[in-house]
Amino acid sequence: MLFGKKSVGLKTVDFDHLPQHIAIIMDGNGRWAKRRHIPRSGGHAAGAETFRNIATYAKEIGLRYLTVYAFSTENWKRPKDEVDAIMRLLHNYLEEALRDMEKNQIHMAFFGDLTPLDPELRALCEKVESTSRKYVQCNVHICLNYGGRDEIMHAARSFAADCTAGKKRPEELTEALFDSYLYTKGVPDPDLIIRPSGEQRLSNFLLWQAAYAEFYFTDVCWPDFKKEHLLNAIRAYQLRQRRFGGT
Ligand code: IPE
Ligand code: IPE
């Protein structure tokens, strides 16, 4: 854990006031690979390596929550071999996470509808989630087959089902109660959303939770994203004034 202020180049990051929750749209693997004249799967492999490094670093600096967008509900539109390569990388990563859990001490969980995943991968997700639950200091969430609209619809459907079953009444619904039906239940809203690769859009990421998030965009593609880029984003965040609609 890092405390106090630390200079990064000419810039200073205040480690005593880190955002509580950082969310990252891990984008640009394909373009990174194209520039190197290698298959897109090579970009995803490099992106997985970046994720390992950034998750470890997040834990090191004392970040409480890190959420990453790994596979969207729309990413099934991609060629099957690319989807298979991403799922394989994820499978390898989770096996490794299971093996190194004691060393890493990170709680890992998933946001998204895991039902369409390969049953073996799904079981692995569940195992990683349940065995890492005791590591409460650092929580890394992987958005997998995740879509913000899908999440909101899923929540609305579950609430409606509870009303039909007589467990809830429509007039009881508050923002806090609705939160409890989301995949992100119990996790604070992201303070900072980072998107590398130059794109400046949410692409269906955390639509409900992003209401008052700060955004940080960089042209660097995800496989090239280093600790320094994370610190630059945190520093930019620390210079912002958040008003939440107040003065
Ligand atoms: C992000 O990189 C990874 C996933 C969406 C799974 P991309 O594969 O979208 O990379 P670009 O945007 O094509 O460069
Ligand atoms: C968003 O990136 C999803 C992930 C990073 C997992 P995309 O590459 O799928 O988004 P678009 O298509 O550029 O909006």
Ligand code: MG
């Ligand atoms: Mg992309």
